[in-house]
């Protein structure tokens with residue numbers, strides 16, 4: 001459920017006509033609904049009522065400072081994957097003891113930053129990383145609480161680019177070898193192995209893969225207990241899917257029930273790292289139709305948003321519903337919706353039945369709150385778009401559209417090129 005609905009053929013975000021924002025700000029822009037963001041965070045968190053847990057919003061899905069700070073106010077912790085996300089999380093007011101740090105390639109400066117801020121836990125992905133964290137913690141006179149990210153080798157049944165828990169993936173340590181890594185960690189002076197972590201993939205639309213992973217993790221927790229290593233934190237990662245088109249993913253309640261049943265009253269704190277399920281359906285991308293064009297084989301709708309603004313269709317062949325902001329025609333056509341970028345991979349939709357829009361009409365690309373703006377770039381020297389949040393009848397620009405001078409910020413022509 002989200003708050004993007006039609007009133008008299010006009011698309012509204014809560015109580016604001018999307019068209020009125022486009023008139024004021026120009027296009028393209030991302031638009032988020034405050035009510036939807038709150039609803040999704042709260043329903044996810046409430047689903048785990050009665051279980052000792054910390055929900056850590058996965059920052060990489062959407063790192064806008066206003067969105068991070070909204071979730072922080074709702075009580076969320078934060079899952080980060082870089083020093084930059086730590087910086088933004090701290091700016092948004094997250095207490096370090098609610099921040100968990102994941103990722104296969106943590107740099108030394110990033111590890112030092114996280115150690116000096118005293119974050120809750122490092123999710124460690126290799127033996128070498130473990131040694132580096134131990135050495136840096138010693139240097140900085142800190143002790144690091146760590147979890148080992150294991151790879152339970154379950155197939156999440158999602159797109160290959162976003163499945164991360166198979167033995168062929170670069171993530172985590174295989175379950176069989178994990179006990180040895182824990183023993184090694186227990187022998188190190190400056191790290192405490194107190195957690196167990198996994199993240200099996202993204203856009204998962206069934207509970208079975210999560211249950212399978214949990215069975216494997218619980219077995220490992222028992223094996224570790226026998227060697228005297230007590231696991232205090234169990235981090236299930238993120239990955240719960242959303243409805244983009246026809247998918248019917250489990251509701252947070254069903255997901256939580258499945259996890260609770262498999263945990264069976266174990267004495268540990270559950271950490272969850274949801275991203276997409278919280279923000280995905282809380283945002284849309286609003287774009288204007290520039291041209292219509294009849295190709296020899298295909299009809300094209302050319303929009304002012306392209307793959308640099310929303311990469312998911314090009315990268316994963318992802319489906320996003322595209323609907324008119326104002327319904328001013330009754331007929332439907334079949335067309336490719338494409339952007340202005342000089343690449344054939346630059347499309348928002350292919351061979352899509354779509355409202356018969358004309359030049360100047362506005363389109364809403366739905367369910368783009370997760371991995372939308374966060375993955376956008378300046379490719380082709382295009383300005384990154386504005387982000388706007390609506391709350392009731394109010395709207396606010398939470399990130400300004402970039403300007404041409406932003407494009408050369410930090411660039412510098414060396415003296416040996418001047419006067420050539």
Ligand SMILES: *Cc1c(COP(=O)(O)O)cnc(C)c1O
Pocket residue numbers: 058060061079081102103199201202203237238239240273274275276277370
């Ligand atoms: C990306 C990521 C998440 C969030 O995944 P979603 O599918 O958006 O819920 C959580 N944890 C880790 C380690 C990740 O890399």
